[in-house]
Amino acid sequence: MTAPHPGATPPWQPAGTVYGVLLNFEHEYAQWLPRMHEAPYKAPPQAPVLYVKTANTWNPDGGAVALPAGASGLEVGATLGLVQDAQGQWAAALLNDFSLPHDSYFRPPVPYRCRDGFLGTPAALRPLASLAELATLRLSVHVNGDLRQTVDLGQLRRDAATLWADVNGFMTLRPGDVLMLGCDVAADGQRPRLQLGDTVELRAPGFAPLRHHVCAEEAHA
Template sequence: MSFLPTGTVYGVLLNFRAEVEALAPQMTQPPYKAPPKAPVLYVKTANTWSPHGSDIVVPARVPEVEVGATIAMVIGADGDVEGFVPMNDLSIPHASFFRPPVKFKCVDGFLGIGPAMRDAQEVADPAEFKLELRINGAQRQSIDFSQLVRNASQLLADVSEFMTLAHGDVLMLGCDAGRPLARPGDRIEISAPGFETLANTLVGEAA
């Protein structure tokens, strides 16, 4: 049986240095006029969850989607990290980053979830994670988690300062800049040493 969360799934924006550098000019513009001091979170609601191996339906009005490959922390009973799982955080391309619009991120099926959780006790340092994202077998992105703004432990600590994460909640580490686009018919594979590969295929909405 594939892994599925038992709590709430949270995404994190602006947690890769390259993403922060790319968006830095916008951070001084209204309405906030300054970079965020706390982690910027959004929720991937349960209607978005797609198990490994399943097809993900892309609405007919959407020509292509943005692929956000990441690894997420699964929260344990004591508020610590129980394990890690790869995720495919799909979005309709959009420009907002301070308040990610639900209509672009919470489309039905728009979160591929890895087939198995890797036990946290097997992980010496999450900064050593390296992901490869392939679309139709061609490598489209490599992600190095040593490039996080907040490493896994710091991110968990900072989020826990303003909200309580419950057992079974999931907190993504973030998606790097340069996220590729994919279209219906594309097969997306996300792999990393020590993890089972996550694969989903995009399909067009039936007429």
């Protein structure tokens, strides 16, 4: 990763807690719907299903993300994060919610989601007022220059405003907290998977591209 020039603006990092949400895209929800009726819950969730991306996961634009030895790959999670400051101003961050492949629906496993460097963060936020309507945005995932996935925010089960309100219905999001809108799956039910040496770039209208490359865990340590 290239060091910033002296006097350069440091890259943005979350000032609060980063929350992810599961099952917030129509295709992802439909994929898991049969299992929602299994024990112990036996019914679809009524409130947003959240998890936390801990501070050790934050990885600035241009950084390396480590693939553990023996892992079958690294899943890409293209998403937007909502942020509100102390003055009530809204902004969005283009984020890459990396995870290791796993098949757990009931409990997002921390060892697969919260490894060092597993949240790609941008150089800067974008004010919501400067962006088009979020429901019209599409995020694209490019691996080694090839388009691998398009994420349509019009397919959210809870749009940005509804998700923020529903989460605040049972917990208070504080200024600086980040609420991610969710990560979709492709038609085959999978997310793009990276291998050692791959470079992934996320793009979205109004945002600077977000790039990371995959290295071996030993080389990253």
